[in-house]
Amino acid sequence: MLEISDVSWAVPAARILDAVTCTVPAGSLVGLLGPNGSGKTTLLRVVAGLVRPRTGQVSIGGETVADLPRAVAARRMAVLAQYAETDLDLTALEVVLLGRTPHRRSRWSDSDADHTAALAALDRVDLSGYAQRKWHTLSGGERQRVQLARALTQEPELLLLDEPTNHLDIGHQLQLLHLVRRAGITTLAALHDLNLAAMFCDTVVVLQAGRVVATGPPHAVLTARLLAEVYGVDARIDDHDGRPVISYRPPATPPPGTAGE
């Protein structure tokens, strides 16, 4: 279980996170929603221990992340960043094997079991023929899936995903979130696509200007009123087997600079 309690973070000019409190129950998938700049990535960075909060604390499995030795935190959490890059000319398999690094006794050698786990993870993300492909030859969506395979191979207690469906076609977006759900790992995922959040998340947490403005199951949170207030959009919500399905109406006023055209 992940617990975020009263977390605030600021830069001199602005408060970026304001007393954020939320919980990700063990084994559940929680969607972190909110408009651009609302603080999703910053909150994920705080949880990962990359940014120290001004106030509040984060704990996993009852232990405060700030008190965990770096190596322990690295083993227990896997992060899929929004723009995962590597300058090293690694193969897809070598990138996936990086997920085993925190578990290894010897720094330099991969065991047969590591290799088997890494190949199985590539298979799970639909990239079984890609093991020897160099990173720089992969498409954006293929890189994203290799990074998910790395994260799954790590067998983390907590998975942090920042816009994991970026770059993916709709088939692979659905496959990725289905895989994450099935993996049963406690997961906090920043998502922009509200319909995907509605389909796959147990709970959603909505941030606006660094504050939590709503938390709960998708059908309770994703109302037309909330979407108007938080995103400024005119949306229609239909029910599909207890999950909301959102469709949007075009804005009433034309975007700036296009009036009268």
Ligand SMILES: Nc1ncnc2c1ncn2[C@@H]1O[C@H](COP(=O)(O)OP(=O)(O)OP(=O)(O)O)[C@@H](O)[C@H]1O
């Ligand atoms: N180091 C920093 N210095 C100044 N401002 C920052 C810093 N880090 C983040 N911010 C600001 O904090 C706000 C929240 O940023 P963050 O990246 O967390 O938002 P987000 O919800 O992930 O946005 P997006 O959906 O666009 O990815 C933004 O306005 C951003 O410009």
